[in-house]
Amino acid sequence: MDIALVGIGKIAVDQHVPAINASPDWTLAATVSRQGSVDGVDSYTDFAQMLAERPEIRVVSLCLPPVPRFGYAAAALAAGRHVMLEKPPGASLSECHRLIELARAQGVTLYATWHSREAAMVAPAKAWLTDKTMTRMTVTWKEDVRRWHPGQDWIWEPGGLGVFDPGINALSIVTEILPDPIHLTAATLEVPENKQGPIAASLRFAHPKGADVSAVFDWRQDGDQTWTIEVETDAGTLALHDGGARMVINGQEHRAEGPTLEGEYPRLYANMAGLVATGDSDVDLAPMRHVADAFLLGRRETVAPFHD
Numbered sequence: 517m518d519i520a521l522v523g524i525g526k527i528a529v530d531q532h533v534p535a536i537n538a539s540p541d542w543t544l545a546a547t548v549s550r551q552g553s554v555d556g557v558d559s560y561t562d563f564a565q566m567l568a569e570r571p572e573i574r575v576v577s578l579c580l581p582p583v584p585r586f587g588y589a590a591a592a593l594a595a596g597r598h599v600m601l602e603k604p605p606g607a608s609l610s611e612c613h614r615l616i617e618l619a620r621a622q623g624v625t626l627y628a629t630w631h632s633r634e635a636a637m638v639a640p641a642k643a644w645l646t647d648k649t650m651t652r653m654t655v656t657w658k659e660d661v662r663r664w665h666p667g668q669d670w671i672w673e674p675g676g677l678g679v680f681d682p683g684i685n686a687l688s689i690v691t692e693i694l695p696d697p698i699h700l701t702a703a704t705l706e707v708p709e710n711k712q713g714p715i716a717a718s719l720r721f722a723h724p725k726g727a728d729v730s731a732v733f734d735w736r737q738d739g740d741q742t743w744t745i746e747v748e749t750d751a752g753t754l755a756l757h758d759g760g761a762r763m764v765i766n767g768q769e770h771r772a773e774g775p776t777l778e779g780e781y782p783r784l785y786a787n788m789a790g791l792v793a794t795g796d797s798d799v800d801l802a803p804m805r806h807v808a809d810a811f812l813l814g815r816r817e818t819v820a821p822f823h824d
């Protein structure tokens with residue numbers, strides 16, 4: 517199937533283009549970006565023009581930041597295209613619900629991707645936890661914003677999510693592997709005095725069976741980067757490390773058979789091919805709901821200004 521890629525920036529170049537090029541399902545037929553392009557691929561700067569001139573491209577993958585993405589997604593769905601969304605699926609929950617309604621009305625596929633759910637050890641972790649009784653879950657997502665988001669002003673603006681941009685990846689794994697639903701009860705958001713978005717956050721959740729569930733996200737991490745989820749259960753401890761690439765159960769490492777993090781985007785594109793083939797949609801808003809709740813319930817603390 518032909519596919520158009522919109523928003524040729526960091527993640528499009530790093531992950532989407534290689535995943536599409538390596539896929540047996542997809543041909544990159546066009547790009548839409550104000551400045552970016554991909555060698556050898558027809559490029560447009562105007563999205564409406566691409567939609568009008570290329571009716572044979574039935575699928576559009578949107579790699580823009582969350583705030584400008586809704587208009588593109590709505591236009592693509594209105595034009596009868598199947599749509600794949602980078603995470604987070606929108607800048608607000610209402611936007612996401614509107615897209616779900618539009619896709620349903622048009623009879624097309626809408627896929628809200630959560631790339632971290634496709635990390636190699638997430639499915640094995642979910643399977644192991646299914647019949648265990650969890651007593652504690654601790655999420656630690658600490659990285660250096662200067663290293664991973666250099667010069668990305670949008671990420672600090674309203675709708676950019678601040679530290680929840682990576683933190684929502686952790687929440688996408690948590691909501692995938694936990695057998696029981698959780699809901700946020702309290703949060704603290706540390707916001708630099710010159711920014712709109714938080715640079716750090718700590719969250720607490722209620723668990724229906726009383727497990728102690730908490731998360732810490734921090735963008736001020738020098739040196740080693742930490743993307744870890746530790747779960748204590750009646751059968752011992754499971755730890756997911758490196759964003760779901762590695763799993764350790766009771767001190768013993770369990771290795772993936774296939775690619776670890778490199779497999780995330782190829783799996784997303786394989787999922788999209790499957791959804792389009794069956795005419796289904798997949799839009800799970802659970803990670804986004806927890807982030808929205810943190811912004812609703814979170815206590816704000818103003819911290820030192822941040823400069824790139």
Ligand code: NAP
Pocket residue numbers: 522523524525526527528548549550551552579580581582584602603604631664668670681
């Ligand atoms: P980015 O490089 O800053 O932006 C992607 C592209 O979107 C830009 O190159 C720009 O292309 C276009 N764009 C930006 N602002 C726009 C606007 N106001 N209107 C229209 N187009 C605009 O961002 P990114 O890091 O690729 O992230 C994009 C999305 O992917 C985010 O939702 C992010 O959470 C997600 N993601 C990122 C990473 C990562 O490691 N960076 C990993 C996983 C997921 P033009 O200027 O050429 O139009």
